[in-house]
Ligand SMILES: CC(C)[C@H](C(=O)O)[C@@H](O)C(=O)O
């Protein structure tokens with residue numbers, strides 16, 4: 249198989265982790281006789297520094313011309329502490345999601361048995377958890393009109409949804425539920441928000457077309473609670489952009505660490521694969537970041553964009569073995585971890601490559 | 606002390622639990638020679654059934670004329686599954702918050718040592734946690750303009766904040782931090798939302814007036830994660846209406862159950878005290894609800910609205926003893942609980958009264 253992949257390392261720990269995602273792709277290509285070609289492009293703070301634009305036209309063109317995109321992270325503390333900054337790294341990410349029509353963000357909560365103790369949740373609460381989140385990614389208060397009054401004392405963002413936006417992601421979520429546990433939980437705040445009431449209406453209507461799927465509706469506050477109380481009760485979770493952002497970060501603690509979670513953004517064209525974690529500037533450049541989320545993103549790419557299931561499984565198996573043999577990055581180490589087996593980013597990436605061979 | 610208290614039982618388990626809140630107030634009045642007089646009023650589904658209005662004028666008048674309000678819960682599944690319903694129980698609650706100017710919702714996360722095992726989080730993660738949430742309660746996307754297009758295919762809610770709204774609650778939160786752990790974490794989504802950027806600006810400015818308080822800003826997605834990962838790191842958490850709704854429900858799992866958390870809504874006038882839990886229709890009328898959150902709401906009322914610290918402490922001590930002696934409602938029972946000591950709502954309320962004597 250011939251594929252052209254664009255790598256967008258981005259900011260902070262982005263470059264450190266995508267290096268290993270790419271290395272794994274190269275290894276898989278060699279083993280299975282695929283021809284993967286690569287290009288690289290700028291986004292986020294690094295793009296602002298180089299071009300003044302968080303998403304340079306060149307990056308967008310390369311993205312559209314590629315078969316899949318491997319992305320790292322964007323963000324920088326400099327902008328976080330300056331609420332009045334006009335140009336921000338995150339705008340690059342939001343714009344590429346919109347431009348590529350990446351309306352569905354899939355975030356599987358993968359549980360590696362070896363990491364049950366790395367979580368702050370009790371192992372018996374976690375064991376057996378298997379959730380696939382469908383987060384809407386190109387609508388909601390993220391993209392609604394933003395306003396600041398002239399005296400700067402009033403600020404607003406429009407939380408808005410159109411029927412077709414809910415329909416297209418809901419369909420994908422129902423289809424996924426059909427081939428998984430056949431349960432779908434749609435999360436909203438329909439007791440307060442009009443956008444949520446539209447959301448619920450659409451999901452209720454669609455549910456009739458999927459009688460084999462058990463559909464439930466839950467308020468976001470309750471969902472945030474149930475996710476900690478009893479994560480096993482969820483199979484497919486379907487939710488809006490903002491609620492999905494919050495719930496999936498929360499759910500990362502089920503997997504022990506943000507450093508273990510990958511995501512796939514899909515929609516009209518090229519798929520976009522990235523870790524859930526952010527740029528983590530506090531540990532950038534220190535060889536501390538966990539490369540597994542980037543490597544797992546690559547597994548998602550192979551499976552979802554290229555239909556290469558065997559290759560994808562080979563990767564998750566290699567990670568499984570790495571963990572079984574006791575190797576950990578700092579974020580997933582616990583009291584039982586052999587100190588000698590706590591690895592940096594480089595050594596961990598290298599280990600996975602070895603196990604792949 | 607002479608005080609007039611309005612009881613608004615509301616829907617579902619509301620009446621069952623407020624009964625015990627009121628009984629505890631009566632017991633305290635008798636013991637300390639206070640004169641508490643009571644009245645009752647309708648809100649929510651029960652008010653719609655009786656008057657067509659989720660917040661009848663009479664209830665609002667009585668509320669304004671009282672020294673404090675003890676509230677149960679509102680909500681009914683009937684409306685949840687009907688996104689097109691025009692009149693809803695929750696409108697009563699939102700309207701009374703707005704009308705009484707209850708802009709600050711205080712939600713203390715109280716940890717009873719006896720309940721460490723009732724949580725899905727590991728005891729070592731929980732132990733020592735002590736968080737006080739300040740949730741803004743009369744602004745945000747809850748109260749911004751709601752719209753539905755004529756073809757009903759587009760729906761929106763305006764997420765909006767004014768400087769004064771952020772200022773007044775932030776001041777209260779900083780003042781609370783000064784007499785607590787001297788740390789304040791303000792939660793927003795300033796990397797995406799304009800309303801959050803205003804929020805952050807205001808908190809940053811105010812922080813200069815409280816140099817003794819260590820101020821931190823955190824994105825909501827990260828906060829939802831940190832709350833599970835390491836709840837001990839938080840002291841005072843200040844956040845907007847929607848984010849506060851989500852985070853405090855999530856945080857309820859720190860205390861073992863929603864049935865253990867009380868909240869105080871304060872602002873321009875009469876204080877309003879309620880459990881965090883909702884109407885829980887699935888267990889209503891079955892003598893299963895945990896009355897402790899309502900009883901703890903009464904303790905907050907005595908302390909915050911009436912300045913009666915000793916009386917408030919007497920109540921939390923009584924609950925502490927009840928739990929120490931092994932008594933539990935179903936929601937906080939765990940594998941170690943003596944089956945004979947699992948009590949219904951009535952028996953649990955009665956127990957606390959006995960320990961109060
Ligand atoms: C960086 C930020 C804009 C982004 C989001 O909120 O969508 C991130 O948190 C994510 O989840 O991908």
Ligand SMILES: CC(C)[C@H](C(=O)O)[C@@H](O)C(=O)O
Nearest residue numbers: 439440469679680695698850
């Ligand atoms: C019932 C509902 C409108 C309410 C809210 O969202 O504020 C509730 O969840 C709460 O937290 O008090």
